[in-house]
Amino acid sequence: MMRMKKVLEVKNLSKSFGKIPAVSGVSFDIGENQIFALIGPNGAGKSTTLRMIATILTPTSGSIKICGRDSVKEADEVRKMISYLPEEAGAYKNLTGLEYLKFMAALFAENRATEKRYLATAEEISNLKDRLKSKVNTYSKGMTRKLLLARTVMIEPKLAILDEPTSGLDVVNAFEIRKTINQLSKRGMSVLLSSHNMLEIEFLSEEVGIINQGKIQEIGSVSELKSKYKAKNLEEVFINSVHNR
């Protein structure tokens, strides 16, 4: 089997807050165009892992490499290749959607031409049309999430880190966001996402990592895990995996 080029390599990653361990010895890789899902119960260490990969938390030990660059030593370079969507994030409420996208595009782009290209991409992906001229504080939760997803992926990152991208959204909005993520991955973007929605994971991810109490318990494709646990769906895999430990 031909090995994919690795976009993300996580090795023995650990993080403690004082004496409390949040993540212990986590290792996994993500290849080009791959969608990798990290699933686990609340407080399992998903968001902490994602925040370390997004360079906003420093690992206690272990290493993270994005396209071969170390996330701690070469954080500035890494930040140019990743884009992070935090769980239940908001945008600046006093800016319009368009102003917010312009601001973020300008932060990532090195010149005006690239900034314009990012903005055009975001406008297309968000599909918010005229509502982009409205202030963000008038947006519904679904609209805000679309705006933020567009912001995350407009820079065409090597790796998009999406923490619970559809959390709290209705069926229609969640479906649209999943569809967008799928399309973007096909266009060459690798995605690391966390979610509680097993149906979403089955729909999106090629590979899944189950994390519990800060440790990776299982890694494999959805079909591999289903057959290993003789389960009908990923939910059963998740329950058995978490409860059997």
Added chain:
Amino acid sequence: MRKFLILIKKEVKELLTLQMVLPLVVTMVVFAFVGDIAGDQAKKSQENRSLTVVNYDQSPTAAAVISALKSADFNVSESDHAKSIDEILRETKERQQSAVVIIPENFGQGVTSGQAQEIEAYTIMNNFSLSASQNSVILKSALEAINNYISDQLIRSRVSDLKPEEIKSPIKVRDIVVVGNARAAVSPEAVVGFISQQTTFIPIILFIVILFAAQMIATTIASEKENKTLETLLSAPVSRRAIVSSKMIGAGIVALLMALVYIFGFRYYMDGMTGGALGGVDGTNQAFSDLGLVFSVSDYLILGASLFCGILAALAIALIIGSFAEDSKNVQGLITPLMVLIIIPYFFVMFLDINTLTPALKYLIYAIPFSHPFLAAPNIFLGNFNQVIFGIIYQIIVFIVFVLIAGKIFSSDLILTLKLNLNRKKR
């Protein structure tokens, strides 16, 4: 640099919202309006020096006293002495007057024989505001006018070859005030009045601006944490230093804008209150200028530098405070210690002379970085420029120390992990 400017622009845009600008403008308009009304009221009550006189004596002396009051520009209403005092007071109230002077029987006879006479003076108090105190001033000056008239008459009748004023005030005083090395012929009361006018509004503006700036930046950090926009920002390819300094510069710009608006508003207010005589009464302007009590452009620049450094120190401390807040609601509680640090020098400068404090208390006040902008104006008036420069240097040191701490917090996990929820602790 481009990204840094983009960050500053965003900060200013986020802070300068309609919700923030509108109350500011309304406050300014209200100040100007209140100042105008108060000034008009004071002017009216000064112009309307009216009182009621009840003459139970009917002697030529009593009649002369009443005409002396009239010629001293008092609007005198004479009341019928056959009426009861209650009736007279009711009528006085109806005429919207507040002073009644009763000239007793045998007043003229007593005065002529050189016996001190007792006059009853009624002051009707409808309220206890500053304008009410104006009423007692009117009565006092009326009684002074009566005393002056009678004493003049008595002196004239007994010593015909001397002017009464030469006997009453044999010494003529020429006041000379010394401030630093400067001297000028002006009364100390006029100088104190002028300085207190200046130093009333300068500390109020400093207090408001420093506090608002601190609150603004702490709230932006807290709401960025709450909305998780800070996480997005921290994962973007911009330096942490740029994020920290853009927040401070953005809040600093907005705070200075506010300072300008407040100075404008207060100036209007004071102008209204004093009828535009903020610069001093006639003939005293030159004296104030000679004493160095009128700010020159360089004085304003030094005062501005001290204020700016005070704002910067407040911003740096508030930045750290904001990092501890879990959400914007939490900020108010966390900012309280900083408010206390700003209130302490504010009260000391407003009500006390710092030089009369014990050394320990004095150095404690000097250790508070916000004391220096408050002390800058009086020190500039007194020519103590070394003290002002020392204050500015001290504030810059405080600012650098706190910015380094803030930088440390922003470049580590602490910015996301620091939490101090006072509400939760109370439970």
